[in-house]
Amino acid sequence: LDYPDKTACILWFAGCNMRCLYCYNPEIVLGKGKIEFEKVLQFLQKRKGLLDAVVFSGGECTIHKQIIPYIQAIKKAGFLVKVDTNGSNPAFIQKAIEASLLDYVAVDFKAPFSKFETITKSEFHSEFSQTLQILIQSNIPFEIRTTVHSELLNEEDLMEMCHYLHQHGYKKTLYIQQFINHTKTLSPLPYSKNQLSADRFQNFPIPVVLRN
Numbered sequence: 001l002d003y004p005d006k007t008a009c010i011l012w013f014a015g016c017n018m019r020c021l022y023c024y025n026p027e028i029v030l031g032k033g034k035i036e037f038e039k040v041l042q043f044l045q046k047r048k049g050l051l052d053a054v055v056f057s058g059g060e061c062t063i064h065k066q067i068i069p070y071i072q073a074i075k076k077a078g079f080l081v082k083v084d085t086n087g088s089n090p091a092f093i094q095k096a097i098e099a100s101l102l103d104y105v106a107v108d109f110k111a112p113f114s115k116f117e118t119i120t121k122s123e124f125h126s127e128f129s130q131t132l133q134i135l136i137q138s139n140i141p142f143e144i145r146t147t148v149h150s151e152l153l154n155e156e157d158l159m160e161m162c163h164y165l166h167q168h169g170y171k172k173t174l175y176i177q178q179f180i181n182h183t184k185t186l187s188p189l190p191y192s193k194n195q196l197s198a199d200r201f202q203n204f205p206i207p208v209v210l211r212n
């Protein structure tokens with residue numbers, strides 16, 4: 001499910017430079033890693049021929065100090081690499097593309113910039129824009145995705161975000177993940193009404209697909 005058309009395992013990297021209110025992974029964002037990288041490589045050696053790819057996720061994997069050598073080691077072992085990122089680290093994306101380390105990237109577009117800080121408790125909207133431009137100008141397959149909680153983002157916000165993407169050269173799909181209720185989150189949130197349906201996005205400037 002995490003890498004289009006590939007079988008993959010996921011490495012969840014502890015720590016994050018955002019504090020999104022709706023974050024499903026408080027243990028990962030606030031916790032510490034539990035597995036040594038050598039063990040990951042040993043695991044992957046046994047999965048050769050069964051797994052196509054490894055997904056680097058988190059948390060925010062791109063801020064891990066060893067991310068580049070880790071990806072190099074996994075690519076050397078013969079696996080494709082996908083990176084899930086919140087878009088806050090364009091320098092890493094640039095460097096990794098130049099070193100041919102990325103096979104697929106999924107970038108979160110958290111919110112329209114007027115709400116970005118409130119929802120993510122961070123100020124990385126300009127870094128997100130830079131990441132978007134780097135990926136558009138590369139030939140790396142990538143996708144943009146947004147998690148929607150009805151109390152945080154509404155249809156107007158999504159329209160604004162789609163206009164932004166379209167105006168900045170992204171003509172592909174925005175994937176929407178509707179917030180899953182009754183999940184532990186970084187901040188207590190009210191019930192999300194999840195009222196979105198595909199027919200509401202027909203007049204949007206780029207295609208919008210609901211994933212759940």
Ligand code: SF4
Nearest residue numbers: 016018020023059086
């Ligand atoms: S949802 Fe936000 S806080 Fe949670 S891991 Fe992703 S970027 Fe970090």
